[in-house]
Amino acid sequence: MSGTEHGVAEAESDPRPGEPPVERRDAPAPGGQPDRAGAEPLLSVRDVWHALGDTQVLEEISFDVFPGEIFGIMGMSGSGKTTLLRLLIGLDRPDSGHVFFKGEDISVLDEDGLNRVRKSMGMCFQYSALFDSMTVACNVAFSMRNRRDVSPEQVEERVRELLDVVEMEGTEDRMPADLSGGMKKRVGIARALMEQPELVFYDEPSSGLDPLMSRNITGLIKKVSDDQGSTAVVVSHDVQNLLGMTDRLLMLHDRRVQVIGTPDEIRRCDIPIVERFVRWIDTEPDTESRAER
Ligand SMILES: Nc1ncnc2c1ncn2[C@@H]1O[C@H](COP(=O)(O)OP(=O)(O)OP(=O)(O)O)[C@@H](O)[C@H]1O
Ligand SMILES: [Mg+2]
Numbered sequence: 001m002s003g004t005e006h007g008v009a010e011a012e013s014d015p016r017p018g019e020p021p022v023e024r025r026d027a028p029a030p031g032g033q034p035d036r037a038g039a040e041p042l043l044s045v046r047d048v049w050h051a052l053g054d055t056q057v058l059e060e061i062s063f064d065v066f067p068g069e070i071f072g073i074m075g076m077s078g079s080g081k082t083t084l085l086r087l088l089i090g091l092d093r094p095d096s097g098h099v100f101f102k103g104e105d106i107s108v109l110d111e112d113g114l115n116r117v118r119k120s121m122g123m124c125f126q127y128s129a130l131f132d133s134m135t136v137a138c139n140v141a142f143s144m145r146n147r148r149d150v151s152p153e154q155v156e157e158r159v160r161e162l163l164d165v166v167e168m169e170g171t172e173d174r175m176p177a178d179l180s181g182g183m184k185k186r187v188g189i190a191r192a193l194m195e196q197p198e199l200v201f202y203d204e205p206s207s208g209l210d211p212l213m214s215r216n217i218t219g220l221i222k223k224v225s226d227d228q229g230s231t232a233v234v235v236s237h238d239v240q241n242l243l244g245m246t247d248r249l250l251m252l253h254d255r256r257v258q259v260i261g262t263p264d265e266i267r268r269c270d271i272p273i274v275e276r277f278v279r280w281i282d283t284e285p286d287t288e289s290r291a292e293r
Helices: 081-088 111-118 136-140 152-165 181-193 211-228 239-245 263-268 272-280
Strands: 043-052 055-065 070-074 096-101 121-124 199-203 231-236 248-253 256-261
Touching: 043 081, 055 081, 055 248, 055 256, 070 081, 070 211, 070 239, 081 199, 081 231, 121 181, 136 152, 136 181, 152 181, 152 211, 181 199, 181 211, 199 211, 211 231, 211 239, 231 239, 239 263, 239 272, 248 263, 248 272, 256 263, 256 272, 263 272
Parallel strands: 070 231, 070 248, 121 199, 199 231
Antiparallel strands: 043 055, 043 096, 248 256
């Protein structure tokens, strides 16, 4: 059953960013395709299909992310959220379909092209992925290690500034092994922001944290997006947190985008799998296979 039939806009199927959709079963609700007064999407995903090994993970994925938005991707464990993020940042190429960043098709770029585009993107990985043998400062500054146009003093200053932003001031010389899970997440966020990216991806920023720390991290992402004027794509199965922090979000399930809408539209959505996901998540951790029973 389509999201559009339920009054919440479904993913459109336009072939290129910014162009009118060629096929649409119904007029979308405001949340699915917000009125941005003709604004070009920063990120545009068009009919992406992707398999991992023998598993078809994603089918017919299409959506836009506009400048300044906090856009959420929710779905159960194993629904393909991390797989999708890797395609968005160009770490993997889709089997078919396109990912446009500022109108440029990154799915066809070579490594040099991808490195250029990735300078405008920051990635906060699901498991923080800090280098255990490096100090906090070296981890945060990692992406700038080969930059000849920036002095060591400037790098040091930027690291200090970012550790301040994520409320980790004074921890430059500490090692990852001495940090709590929440602290590691914060260092991961600082590292993602080092080169002042226009678009920041967060993969499960609050997983494995206690509820208070989880809300803390959520608040931090919102603050960072406001202060730095950046756009964020946040992936999570923590639905309540996601509903509280995003401007719009989509749900991945059964390889496809089930629905795209504002948090209010998603809360009111009566597509059975969306309803179950949004209502259950507080009480029962779930996976794609359990939910089908
Ligand atoms: N390297 C791989 N080879 C084959 N299948 C894979 C591989 N990596 C992931 N998968 C499968 O792809 C599907 C999507 O995985 P993915 O990690 O994207 O899910 P996810 O939504 O991020 O899950 P989680 O919430 O647990 O992080 C899963 O069924 C997983 O088993
Ligand atoms: Mg994941």
